[in-house]
Amino acid sequence: MFRIVRTKDELADAFSIRKEVFVEEQHIPIENELDQFEEICTHIIGYIDEQPFAVARIRAIDNQAKIERVAITKPYRKQGRGHTLMKYVETIASEQGYTAIVLNAQYSAKDFYHNLGYQVSGEIFLEEGIQHIRMSKQL
Numbered sequence: 001m002f003r004i005v006r007t008k009d010e011l012a013d014a015f016s017i018r019k020e021v022f023v024e025e026q027h028i029p030i031e032n033e034l035d036q037f038e039e040i041c042t043h044i045i046g047y048i049d050e051q052p053f054a055v056a057r058i059r060a061i062d063n064q065a066k067i068e069r070v071a072i073t074k075p076y077r078k079q080g081r082g083h084t085l086m087k088y089v090e091t092i093a094s095e096q097g098y099t100a101i102v103l104n105a106q107y108s109a110k111d112f113y114h115n116l117g118y119q120v121s122g123e124i125f126l127e128e129g130i131q132h133i134r135m136s137k138q139l
Contacts, residue, residue, distance in 0.1 A: 002088040005043035013052035021071035065093035067103040107131035
C-alpha cells in the first residue's frame with residue numbers, strides 16, 4: 001500500500017495528490033506547495049488498486065525527521081488510512097536513523113496526531129493562512 005517514491009512517475013503521482021489536496025481544496029498557491037526541498041526529501045506514496053491516494057515526505061532538520069505534506073485524497077479519508085500512513089512514515093524515519101519526529105500539524109488535525117503519540121511543542125501559528133501547531137514525538 002505505501003512505499004518510498006523511487007521513480008519520476010511515482011513522484012508525479014505524489015505531486016498530483018498534493019496539488020489536489022493543498023492547492024485545489026485548501027487554496028495554497030502552487031509555487032508555495034512545491035518548494036526547494038523536493039529533491040532532498042524522502043517522499044512516501046500510497047496506492048490502492050494502482051490509484052495514488054496518500055502522500056507524505058520526510059525532511060532532515062537538526063538531526064530530526066520533519067514530516068511534511070501529509071495528505072490523503074477525499075475518497076480515502078476517515079478510514080484509518082492516515083494512521084497507517086503515519087506508522088509507515090515513522091518506520092521509514094526510524095530506519096533512516098532518526099529518533100525524533102517533528103511536524104507542523106494543521107490545527108484541525110491536532111487530535112489525529114495526538115492520538116498517534118505526538119505532543120504539542122509550540123504555539124498556534126499561521127502558515128498559508130491556515131492555523132498550525134508544532135508537534136513532536138520520540139521514536
